[in-house]
Amino acid sequence: MIRLEKRPQPSRAFAWATPLLAVLATFFFGGLLFAVLGKDPIQSILTIFWQPLFGEFSFFYRPQLLIKGAPLVLIAIGLSLGFRAGIWNIGAEGQYIMGALFGAGVGLAFYPAESALIFPAMVLAGAFGGWIWAMIPAVLKVRFGTNEILVSLMLVYVAEQFLASMSLGLMKNPEGFGFPGSRNLQQYPSAHNAELITGSGMHWGVVFAMIAVIFAYVLLTRHRLGFAVRVTGEAPRAAKFSGVNPGRLILFCLGTSGMLAGLAGLFEVSGPSGQVTIDFNTGYGFTAIIVAFLGRLHPIGIVLAGLLMALTYIGGDIAQSQLGLPAAAIQVFQGMLLFFLLAFDLFTNYRLRTGRTEAA
Amino acid sequence: MDLSAINPILLIAALMSAATPILLAATGELVVEKAGILNLGVEGMMIIGAICGFAVAVESGSPVTGFVAAAAGGAVLSLLFALLTQLTLANQVASGLALTLFGLGLSALLGQGYVGVKPPSMPDISFGFLSDLPVIGPIIFGHDPVLYFGLMLVAAVWAVLRFTRAGLVLRAVGENHDAAHALGYKVIRVRTLAIMFGGACAGMGGAYISLIRVPQWTEGMTAGVGWIALALVVFASWKPWRVLLGAYLFGGITQLQLNLQGAGVAIPVEYLAMSPYLITIVVLVILSADKSAAPGSLGRPFHASG
Numbered sequence: 001m002i003r004l005e006k007r008p009q010p011s012r013a014f015a016w017a018t019p020l021l022a023v024l025a026t027f028f029f030g031g032l033l034f035a036v037l038g039k040d041p042i043q044s045i046l047t048i049f050w051q052p053l054f055g056e057f058s059f060f061y062r063p064q065l066l067i068k069g070a071p072l073v074l075i076a077i078g079l080s081l082g083f084r085a086g087i088w089n090i091g092a093e094g095q096y097i098m099g100a101l102f103g104a105g106v107g108l109a110f111y112p113a114e115s116a117l118i119f120p121a122m123v124l125a126g127a128f129g130g131w132i133w134a135m136i137p138a139v140l141k142v143r144f145g146t147n148e149i150l151v152s153l154m155l156v157y158v159a160e161q162f163l164a165s166m167s168l169g170l171m172k173n174p175e176g177f178g179f180p181g182s183r184n185l186q187q188y189p190s191a192h193n194a195e196l197i198t199g200s201g202m203h204w205g206v207v208f209a210m211i212a213v214i215f216a217y218v219l220l221t222r223h224r225l226g227f228a229v230r231v232t233g234e235a236p237r238a239a240k241f242s243g244v245n246p247g248r249l250i251l252f253c254l255g256t257s258g259m260l261a262g263l264a265g266l267f268e269v270s271g272p273s274g275q276v277t278i279d280f281n282t283g284y285g286f287t288a289i290i291v292a293f294l295g296r297l298h299p300i301g302i303v304l305a306g307l308l309m310a311l312t313y314i315g316g317d318i319a320q321s322q323l324g325l326p327a328a329a330i331q332v333f334q335g336m337l338l339f340f341l342l343a344f345d346l347f348t349n350y351r352l353r354t355g356r357t358e359a360a
Numbered sequence: 361m362d363l364s365a366i367n368p369i370l371l372i373a374a375l376m377s378a379a380t381p382i383l384l385a386a387t388g389e390l391v392v393e394k395a396g397i398l399n400l401g402v403e404g405m406m407i408i409g410a411i412c413g414f415a416v417a418v419e420s421g422s423p424v425t426g427f428v429a430a431a432a433g434g435a436v437l438s439l440l441f442a443l444l445t446q447l448t449l450a451n452q453v454a455s456g457l458a459l460t461l462f463g464l465g466l467s468a469l470l471g472q473g474y475v476g477v478k479p480p481s482m483p484d485i486s487f488g489f490l491s492d493l494p495v496i497g498p499i500i501f502g503h504d505p506v507l508y509f510g511l512m513l514v515a516a517v518w519a520v521l522r523f524t525r526a527g528l529v530l531r532a533v534g535e536n537h538d539a540a541h542a543l544g545y546k547v548i549r550v551r552t553l554a555i556m557f558g559g560a561c562a563g564m565g566g567a568y569i570s571l572i573r574v575p576q577w578t579e580g581m582t583a584g585v586g587w588i589a590l591a592l593v594v595f596a597s598w599k600p601w602r603v604l605l606g607a608y609l610f611g612g613i614t615q616l617q618l619n620l621q622g623a624g625v626a627i628p629v630e631y632l633a634m635s636p637y638l639i640t641i642v643v644l645v646i647l648s649a650d651k652s653a654a655p656g657s658l659g660r661p662f663h664a665s666g
Binding site: 004006149150151161286328330346349 | 400440443444448449450451453454455457458461462463464465466467468469472579583584587588590591594628630631633634637638640641644645663
């Protein structure tokens with residue numbers, strides 16, 4: 001008879017081994033999935049995880065790792081603060097869109113003026129856009145006790161409609177021959193989030209992601225606010241006694257994650273994407289949830305998880321063009337990863353015991 | 361703009377149809393939450409139901425078989441959630457999200473060959489001359505069988521929860537799982553069954569969208585209906601008849617904004633399309649003051665060792 005016994009303290013070893021186990025299990029079952037789809041499983045896995053890093057065209061793919069990883073890490077860092085405190089911002093996708101719209105809006109408003117101040121103004125606007133969008137669920141939760149999960153998620157759909165309206169209306173390129181979508185910010189030097197080092201994939205979003213990681217690390221380990229975040233998540237009652245103001249914590253966590261998601265959106269729209277279009281958002285806000293959990297809600301872990309997820313995006317694209325693997329297969333793969341992670345997490349808090357069950 | 365093009369009788373008839381996916385999913389989720397489980401994977405189970413139902417209906421030529429397959433698909437996916445939360449004691453919020461993300465991906469994968477395919481249509485139930493009656497005819501006697509099934513489901517759930525022993529056990533498990541366990545009820549078994557029931561209902565709700573409402577398959581076609589269903593359970597303070605009321609309210613809003621789009625109102629289409637989501641938020645705000653009706657153990661993990 002196998003039974004579960006709660007560990008007196010969560011196992012630190014398992015806390016770090018779980019993501020690795022989950023990745024291995026996902027490799028295995030992902031391989032099975034690819035086999036079912038009629039692809040060679042080993043070759044598929046190699047195409048996704050090996051080729052972008054060490055394959056023939058890796059010089060082209062490696063920079064992509066930073067380009068795709070930066071928004072994931074930026075968003076996931078913000079989400080992890082809230083998740084730690086039991087504050088669930090599920091609407092990062094919406095905040096990402098609003099950040100992009102606010103930022104691009106500022107940039108487009110100045111077109112064609114050239115000034116070194118335009119890009120910083122866009123960054124501020126992007127952060128503000130994401131922040132204000134996250135403030136809606138935050139204020140509603142603090143003021144009325146409304147469920148932040150549902151509100152932040154509903155706002156994703158609202159933001160998507162808003163994006164459609166903007167790219168077909170107000171922000172549409174007047175010289176775009178009637179095509180939907182804004183002017184291309186890549187062709188507007190003052191607003192372009194260009195690569196800082198040519199060919200490296202390094203843009204301002206990557207820099208901000210690094211700053212966010214350091215900021216989160218210091219906050220969580222060295223600052224009183226980080227202590228409040230951790231205590232609230234682990235023991236809400238104790239948090240109250242230690243003088244944590246729950247309302248202020250909600251505003252801080254949702255606001256910060258919204259701001260970071262907004263920044264991610266702004267750097268994307270002014271850099272790699274370049275344009276406000278109907279299908280601008282590609283699900284980074286949702287994938288970042290997986291990144292946050294896979295990274296154990298820890299800043300360093302999130303960097304590693306963000307890079308891994310970026311790899312699945314890039315490798316997925318390659319597998320799509322070379323092996324004809326459907327795009328959705330990668331989405332399933334990512335979902336699977338989260339499943340296994342949550343399942344294996346059992347061993348962090350519980351121990352398997354074999355032997356006779358004692359009389360209860 | 362021509363508002364006279366909106367016929368109130370047809371609007372009511374159509375809103376009942378628009379409400380059915382939300383109604384089915386929300387009724388299922390109500391039972392799940394009554395058992396003390398918060399499954400945020402409704403959206404994922406719905407979209408899986410949508411594609412399972414669609415694919416099977418197309419292959420078999422029978423929409424009824426499609427609906428059965430949709431219920432099975434939703435239930436199987438929900439079993440994953442049950443495994444995570446009941447067996448490996450994972451966080452319910454995170455597991456529900458995982459279910460939604462996984463379901464959206466898997467449905468896109470399964471649905472690749474079905475884009476642009478037309479499913480077999482489900483004929484409306486014929487009530488003979490009753491369907492030709494003015495006003496009541498189209499509203500009460502002019503629908504497909506699944507819509508009536510949804511209404512009966514609400515009645516059945518209400519009756520089972522209120523009058524039967526099974527309903528009492530389910531509510532006991534949801535209110536206080538430790539006490540229920542001490543009384544000898546199988547908490548995990550009850551909850552797993554409730555989760556599967558919720559999955560089957562959500563799956564049928566999804567299939568209603570892909571087989572009857574649209575009827576077509578497109579990726580991500582549930583577009584947040586699952587989340588609205590979750591909000592609806594809160595709105596209904598966990599009472600079946602109020603789920604019905606809420607579903608018709610949301611169905612009405614959805615249908616009205618579609619009709620307004622059709623009538624060419626001066627408001628841009630995107631802003632009309634936002635309205636169901638915005639109204640959900642407003643309703644949540646108004647009702648969130650009162651949480652007293654929520655099951656006591658909602659969202660808390662259960663482990664027999666205590």
